[in-house]
Amino acid sequence: MEAWLQSMIGLLALPQYGLSTLFIVSFISATLLPLGSEPALFGLLKLNPELFWPALLVATAGNTLGGMVDWWMGYGAHRVVDRYGHSRAHVKALEWLERLGPKGCLLSWLPVVGDPLCAVAGWLRLPFWPCVFYMAIGKFLRYVTMTVALLHVFPGKIPGFG
DSSP states (O other), rough: HHHHHHHHHHHHOOOOOHHHHHHHHHHHHHSSSOOOOOHHHHHHHOOGGGHHHHHHHHHHHHHHHHHHHHHHHHHTTTTHHHHOOOHHHHHHHHHHHHHHGGGGGGGGTTTTHHHHHHHHHHHOOHHHHHHHHHHHHHHHHHHHHHHHHHHOOOOOOOTTTO
16 A cells, blocks of 8 residues: 555656646635645645746646636625625625625635635626736735745745755
8 A cells, every 4th residue: 555655746746747637636625615725836836846937837727717606606696695695794705705796806815715706706796807806916926926836934945946
């Protein structure tokens, strides 16, 4: 079993598989499933420091596409939510997001509330492409910030980071 695990880790560390795995993990973690993609990004970068920018872009793309799926799920769920009434907190959150508009999707990077925020943006039928634009910016900035912070805590051979 240990030999199989080591061979799988070695296989996933290869750039051609590592980037696709990172994309899948980033995509899934942006949906409403509780999964973090930052450890996958950090692990890939520790094994392949030359992939710093490609990995950040792949993680951002996967996470943004996951946010787009959240938007569409929210858009489709509009009728279901209307049937079950509105709590006071629910109404206040909706009012807040309606005021911010698509710019509220900049906060899609936040843990716990970020991914549902994308779904609520779809539920409110906020304009799709502006929401995607702000989602991508927020998610990219999160990946850059988290990766740089982790590289300072766990220094390695990433060009430009010690």
